[in-house]
Amino acid sequence: MIRALSIGCLLALMGACGGTPTSVQHFAASAYPTHLSDWGVLDLTSERLTPSKGFMPYDLNTPLFSDYAHKLRAVWLPPETQAHYSPDDVFDFPVGTIISKTFYYPRAPAPEGALLRNEDNSGDFDGEGLDLRKVRLIETRLLVRQDSGWDALAYVWDAEQREATLEIAGDIKRLDLVSNDGAVHPINYVVPTRNECANCHATEHASGKIHPIGLAARHLNKAYEHYVDGSAPQLQRWVERGYLDHSADDAPANALWRAGADDDVEHRARSYLDVNCGHCHNPQGAADTSGLFLYAVETSARRLGVCKPPIAAGRGTGGRHVSVMPGRPDESILIYRVGDTDPGIMMPELGRTTVHEEGLALLRRWVESLPGVCT
Amino acid sequence: MRMSGKVLAACTVFGLVTGCGQQQTAATAASSADYEKTLRMQLETAKPGDVITIPEGTFPMTRSLVLSASGVTIKGTGMDKSVLSFKGQIAGAEGLLVNASNFTIEDVAIEDTKGDALKVNEGSNIVIRRVRTEWTGGPSTHNGAYGIYPVMTQNTLIDGSVAIGASDAGIYVGQSQNVVIRNSRAEFNVAGIEIENTIGADVHDNVATNNTGGILVFNMPDLKQPGHNTRVFNNQVVANNTRNFGAEGSAVASVPAGSGVVVNSNDNVEIFDNTIGGNNTANVLISSYFSVTYSGERKLAETFDPYPEGIFIYGNTFSKGGGAPDRPALQALRQAMFGADGNLPDIVWDGIVNDSKFVEGRLPAALSICVDNGASDIVNADNANKNANPKIDTAAHRCQLEKLPAIVLPESSATS
Numbered sequence: 108m109i110r111a112l113s114i115g116c117l118l119a120l121m122g123a124c125g126g127t128p129t130s131v132q133h134f135a136a137s138a139y140p141t142h143l144s145d146w147g148v149l150d151l152t153s154e155r156l157t158p159s160k161g162f163m164p165y166d167l168n169t170p171l172f173s174d175y176a177h178k179l180r181a182v183w184l185p186p187e188t189q190a191h192y193s194p195d196d197v198f199d200f201p202v203g204t205i206i207s208k209t210f211y212y213p214r215a216p217a218p219e220g221a222l223l224r225n226e227d228n229s230g231d232f233d234g235e236g237l238d239l240r241k242v243r244l245i246e247t248r249l250l251v252r253q254d255s256g257w258d259a260l261a262y263v264w265d266a267e268q269r270e271a272t273l274e275i276a277g278d279i280k281r282l283d284l285v286s287n288d289g290a291v292h293p294i295n296y297v298v299p300t301r302n303e304c305a306n307c308h309a310t311e312h313a314s315g316k317i318h319p320i321g322l323a324a325r326h327l328n329k330a331y332e333h334y335v336d337g338s339a340p341q342l343q344r345w346v347e348r349g350y351l352d353h354s355a356d357d358a359p360a361n362a363l364w365r366a367g368a369d370d371d372v373e374h375r376a377r378s379y380l381d382v383n384c385g386h387c388h389n390p391q392g393a394a395d396t397s398g399l400f401l402y403a404v405e406t407s408a409r410r411l412g413v414c415k416p417p418i419a420a421g422r423g424t425g426g427r428h429v430s431v432m433p434g435r436p437d438e439s440i441l442i443y444r445v446g447d448t449d450p451g452i453m454m455p456e457l458g459r460t461t462v463h464e465e466g467l468a469l470l471r472r473w474v475e476s477l478p479g480v481c482t
Numbered sequence: 483m484r485m486s487g488k489v490l491a492a493c494t495v496f497g498l499v500t501g502c503g504q505q506q507t508a509a510t511a512a513s514s515a516d517y518e519k520t521l522r523m524q525l526e527t528a529k530p531g532d533v534i535t536i537p538e539g540t541f542p543m544t545r546s547l548v549l550s551a552s553g554v555t556i557k558g559t560g561m562d563k564s565v566l567s568f569k570g571q572i573a574g575a576e577g578l579l580v581n582a583s584n585f586t587i588e589d590v591a592i593e594d595t596k597g598d599a600l601k602v603n604e605g606s607n608i609v610i611r612r613v614r615t616e617w618t619g620g621p622s623t624h625n626g627a628y629g630i631y632p633v634m635t636q637n638t639l640i641d642g643s644v645a646i647g648a649s650d651a652g653i654y655v656g657q658s659q660n661v662v663i664r665n666s667r668a669e670f671n672v673a674g675i676e677i678e679n680t681i682g683a684d685v686h687d688n689v690a691t692n693n694t695g696g697i698l699v700f701n702m703p704d705l706k707q708p709g710h711n712t713r714v715f716n717n718q719v720v721a722n723n724t725r726n727f728g729a730e731g732s733a734v735a736s737v738p739a740g741s742g743v744v745v746n747s748n749d750n751v752e753i754f755d756n757t758i759g760g761n762n763t764a765n766v767l768i769s770s771y772f773s774v775t776y777s778g779e780r781k782l783a784e785t786f787d788p789y790p791e792g793i794f795i796y797g798n799t800f801s802k803g804g805g806a807p808d809r810p811a812l813q814a815l816r817q818a819m820f821g822a823d824g825n826l827p828d829i830v831w832d833g834i835v836n837d838s839k840f841v842e843g844r845l846p847a848a849l850s851i852c853v854d855n856g857a858s859d860i861v862n863a864d865n866a867n868k869n870a871n872p873k874i875d876t877a878a879h880r881c882q883l884e885k886l887p888a889i890v891l892p893e894s895s896a897t898s
Contacts, residue, residue: 275523275526275527276519276522276523276526277522277545279544279545279572279573295572295573297545297573300522300548301526302525302526302548302549302550302581303546305548305550305581306548306579306581309550309581312581312603312604313604313634315550315581315582393581393603393604395634395706396603396634396656396657398703398704398705398706399704409704410704415704416702416703416704416731416733417731417732418656418702418705418733419627419628419631419633419650419654419656419678420627420729420731420732421597421626421627421628421649421650421728421729421732422623422624422625422626422627422649422650422728422729422732423627423729424729424730424731424732424735425729425731426729426730426731427730427731428730428731429731450546450571450572450574450575450596450597451575451595451596451597451626451627452597453575456574456575456597457573457574457575460572
């Protein structure tokens with residue numbers, strides 16, 4: 108153990124001694140560096156944070172809600188490698204792949220230190236990077252594909268936005284979020300521990316092995332607005348760059364997230380449930396114990412919760428008898444749990460401490476739209 | 483060189499935590515407010531073979547602890563000495579969540595979690611020994627749901643443990659195989675001990691008292707695995723009369739206060755050699771899914787078997803119960819059949835059977851409810867007809883079933 112650690116530290120030292128690396132670095136699982144800068148995944152100046160050269164930035168149709176944090180995502184594949192395309196599953200990435208996701212908030216004009224609670228990221232960018240005068244960086248999470256599988260690491264940014272530090276045991280940040288109506292919402296932003304990362308990313312729970320979640324065709328099948336040359340369809344760009352081993356012409360698409368829209372409710376709600384719940388609520392996920400499956404390909408109304416009694420919801424029922432009562436959001440356990448913030452009640456269990464008002468409104472509209480009665 | 487210094491310092495920290503953490507902890511942590519982070523780091527970096535010791539003291543925790551490495555033992559100094567208190571918890575749906583196999587936890591208390599206290603989700607060879615889970619403010623709907631909660635596990639031993647105050651079940655084993663719960667105590671929970679959709683469980687030498695329902699053997703619909711083969715024996719199931727404080731809509735919210743042993747929709751259940759008494763609704767309740775209200779009398783899921791079949795009750799020592807049932811229909815039935823001061827018989831059955839399985843006008847012997855318990859009677863409450871024709875039905879149920887095999891756990895689990 109001591110010797111392995113020494114080698115690990117030596118590697119880390121070597122990685123660090125050259126100052127901020129200009130290209131992507133790889134580390135053994137026993138030698139993950141303390142500082143994010145050692146990875147070379149992000150290009151940091153005093154004014155801008157940009158995915159490093161060779162990284163492909165991306166975003167998702169309907170993203171996971173994370174306490175209104177905005178996210179800068181990018182993926183790097185080793186030269187001359189490709190990901191294996193699948194229309195339905197997460198792409199199979201080669202060893203050496205690094206995925207980075209930086210969580211940040213736009214700054215509010217007032218009060219001092221407060222951050223904006225909204226979903227509009229149009230003011231965040233300076234070219235293909237984030238304008239650091241306008242945003243506060245919180246954490247950068249890495250998924251690193253090793254020989255043995257994926258590892259998850261969370262790096263927490265310092266107040267000066269100069270460096271992020273590995274926090275295996277996670278962290279809690281007290282933030283003040285200001286909503287569009289000017290109200291200030293203090294939150295405890297939770298940086299996940301390494302094992303908590305697996306709570307969502309171990310999509311096949313029994314194996315304990317973790318996987319990316321968002322890097323599937325249905326999530327990526329959209330245009331990305333902030334390429335260096337402007338907007339372009341993501342999957343087409345990936346194919347052009349040789350990132351995929353197969354054309355993506357048959358790719359399904361989740362609905363593009365549009366807060367407050369009132370058309371296409373079924374597709375938008377199923378897309379929302381897919382990305383926010385499906386990683387646990389699938390037949391191999393951590394929530395397979397519930398018999399409630401909310402991932403994209405589920406077709407049974409009963410397994411989607413319609414007229415289904417809970418199994419082990421405990422006080423999470425909120426006094427309601429079924430997960431989804433058609434036409435009646437206020438009698439649906441799913442709506443109750445998505446609309447609560449008590450850790451013993453709320454769903455998802457992790458990754459938020461606030462209610463996603465716009466997501467909740469969409470799910471309410473979906474339940475209202477469902478026909479039939481529970482007999 | 484600024485960078486190098488920082489990395490060196492970081493490596494020192496890493497070395498302590500991953501390499502020599504166990505030795506460091508006991509010496510420094512007991513009085514430290516930073517113990518939460520110390521323990522969390524040990525769990526996050528644990529490797530097979532690690533023994534994580536929790537020193538004596540009460541340690542506040544602000545968020546769930548998660549263990550994902552298999553082969554780890556967590557060892558405290560006693561269930562009243564090493565206490566993890568989640569009173570100030572701000573995040574996480576459990577106290578300790580274990581996603582791993584070959585896991586042992588002993589001599590620790592987990593108190594006042596917002597959700598479940600100790601959840602083990604999908605693992606094999608789980609030993610939970612002398613662990614206390616408790617909500618210290620007494621029964622309340624706001625307490626977390628489950629105390630000790632292994633789900634989808636194989637080979638699980640719960641021994642010498644204590645569960646108090648859960649707003650659902652104190653000790654709840656769901657969708658598992660090969661389970662032993664023994665020498666444990668469940669008190670002031672809605673359900674004391676609950677076996678659900680589990681194949682092969684021995685529940686013996688436990689005390690279940692002051693719960694809403696003492697020991698429950700249930701099957702729920704919509705799950706991959708219907709449960710069967712549970713033996714409930716040598717337990718004391720006494721005076722479970724606490725009002726039902728479960729959240730409406732949960733399965734246990736349908737349990738009447740004053741229930742001793744309850745079998746619902748489960749098959750091949752053997753109840754013997756227990757001491758059961760003072761449970762005001764009934765000492766033993768046998769019912770189908772049709773008699774519970776947790777889904778609001780809704781249509782059954784296809785493929786779900788709602789009938790309790792192959793139930794064998796013998797050798798129990800009953801003392802008076804059923805004197806004040808927590809259901810108007812049962813109360814009326816008691817008064818009509820047994821008088822104003824009378825008691826229901828020791829065994830109350832909803833009387834609902836699957837007549838599609840009848841052979842020559844009755845259920846095959848192996849599917850019967852058999853009562854061979856001295857003078858104890860069984861009453862058929864005739865729930866199917868709104869209790870129109872209830873009757874004492876002891877003679878028709880005087881039979882015996884083949885006894886179920888004992889649960890055998892791998893040796894590493896069974897030895898204490």
